[in-house]
Every structure is written in C-alpha cells, then in structure tokens.
Amino acid sequence: MVLPRQLVTDPLTVILYTVTQGLLLWAGEWFLDTSEGFPWTVILGQKVVNTAQFVAVMKAYLLSCTGIVAADVTATFNGPQRSFAYSFTATTSTGAVLVGGTNQPFQYAGPN
Numbered sequence: 001m002v003l004p005r006q007l008v009t010d011p012l013t014v015i016l017y018t019v020t021q022g023l024l025l026w027a028g029e030w031f032l033d034t035s036e037g038f039p040w041t042v043i044l045g046q047k048v049v050n051t052a053q054f055v056a057v058m059k060a061y062l063l064s065c066t067g068i069v070a071a072d073v074t075a076t077f078n079g080p081q082r083s084f085a086y087s088f089t090a091t092t093s094t095g096a097v098l099v100g101g102t103n104q105p106f107q108y109a110g111p112n
Helices: 011-024 040-044 051-064
Strands: 068-078 083-092 097-101 104-109
Touching: 011 051, 011 083, 011 097, 011 104, 040 051, 051 068, 051 083
Parallel strands: none
Antiparallel strands: 068 083, 083 097, 097 104
C-alpha cells in the first residue's frame, strides 16, 4: 500500500484541512486516541437536538483550531422532518473567512 505524502505550507490550507478532518472524524472513532474527533453522536444522538449545545460545542471546536480567531455558528433542527442543518463562518488570523456547513464545501470567502 502506498500513501501519498504532501507537504502543506500555506497557512490557509492547513487551517482548512484541520477543520475539515476534525469534523469528519467522529469522537471515539480512532482507536489510537478515542478522545480525538468531533462529538457528533453525543449531540445528534439525542431525540430532540439541543441546537444551543451544538452551537457552543462547534464554536469551541473551531476556536480550538490553530489559526482561527473568531467563529459564528448557526444551527437548526426540524423535529417533524428529523432534519438538522448547521453553518459557520470562521475568521482566520490572516483575515480570511472560512465558511462551511451542512451539504456545502468548506471554502474561503473574503481576503486571503
């Protein structure tokens, strides 16, 4: 098996990769360190999703990522349809704004 190696030195790419990979990894999923990852099952495993709790956890996660200095998160839960959606904007230390959320690719908007 061959794993490609790529050296990333662009700060914006590093931030984007850190946020994306952190949200893709569910907490407890990686056997080497079960504390790594985002606690999707804790939040989305509830019968009625507490959007305020999700917003707080997502904001704390984003601010814990190196290079992100501010974050704004919104979330909605529709009980009858059993649907959940979120979106966020995160400002980086370089002034670029990372946007992302449910069913949308994470991308930069604003100055790079």
